[in-house]
Amino acid sequence: MEVKRKKGKPLITDYEYLRDSRYFAQIDESIKDIGAKELTELGAEEIKSAYRGLYFTADKKTLYRINYTSRLISRVVAPVFSFACPDTDTLYRIAKQIRWSDFFSKNKTFAVAANVANSKINHSKFASLRLKDAIVDSLLYKAGLRPDVSIEDPDVLLNLYINNDQAVISIDTSGGSLHKRGYREEAVSAPMQETVAAAIIRLTQWDGSVPIYDPMCGSGTLLCEALMHFCRIPAGIFRKKFGFEILPDFDATVWEQIKKEADANIKQLPEGLIAGSDISEQAVYISKTNLLGLHFGPNVRITQSDFSSLPVLENQIIIANPPYGIRMGKHQNLNVFHKKLGDFLKQKCNQSAAYIYFGDRAYVKKMGLKASWKKPIQAGGLDGRLVKYEMY
């Protein structure tokens, strides 16, 4: 297995993740607490919080399970090699010593996502270019391979992180962000990210014992995530490939087994348990289209309605992401809108609990309702708040 150069130093083959089974899960800072719980449920161990992510240890099975079923994690990277990196020449020299043929076979394309902070190398683009050069030169010289760069759909996605002049080169075991579930074919102008919608559903603790309703469903992201959660549909069910499939220790039998186990868990959605509406005809069409792409999606009823004209929504969980100024345009009078929404909850939603995600927290106080709790959720550049109201 150990291949030596004809001349010079031996190639680096002692990959970190193989040595210590330690991985890094990227996740939005504000949902890290529930992300850590989800990782534990999926079998991860030694979970430690770090900037914008969670370190954890896992065996192969667990790594595949996390990638396939996690609803909150954005991606999982496997550290390959860490080293002191004061300049790009060092980056090039060290990176060239990694035995890249372990990760690349013929005709594989690749891309590098780089992030630099507090370091002498202060251009992530330049750093990623040097790493690409090192990989291409090394593969050509050592293995006669000429990999192409593909930004859109790379087979091998690498992650370069340089902080305080320390570099870590990792393989993205997810192979691109896990929030791209594959059900969202279309979106309204301010769609919610799937991982954030999943976090909101988790925070409602909805267990299917009462119906769940979104009165401003937009592209239906909250409804789709509620469906996937209730029916236990693996979040990655539509993904064509995962980054871990190119790892040298990839075990196709274990992967098949994990997939089978998770898919066997899927359960039916009774009609009437999940429903929603929106004032916009286009949003209704988009929600229906997205739901149709999911198992049991036709069991979710979507109608066109102004929320204030809806019949009573008693003894339900209500989820909503009202319009907000930053993305929706300031033309609407959002103060009045939120006052009306508060009145609607008070007057028509007896015995229900509502979880409203405000993209702009300034509107929380316009609701005229006492909150049970508030949780900051920063997403897509917004400093939003998830607020729970109980109409008991």
Ligand SMILES: C[S@@+](CC[C@H](N)C(=O)[O-])C[C@H]1O[C@@H](n2cnc3c(N)ncnc32)[C@H](O)[C@@H]1O
């Ligand atoms: C921020 S978007 C919701 C985005 C949604 N969570 C998603 O992921 O696509 C707000 C939605 O509220 C809808 N809306 C605005 N005013 C409404 C009203 N009076 N009644 C019902 N829906 C309304 C808009 O049409 C828009 O789809």
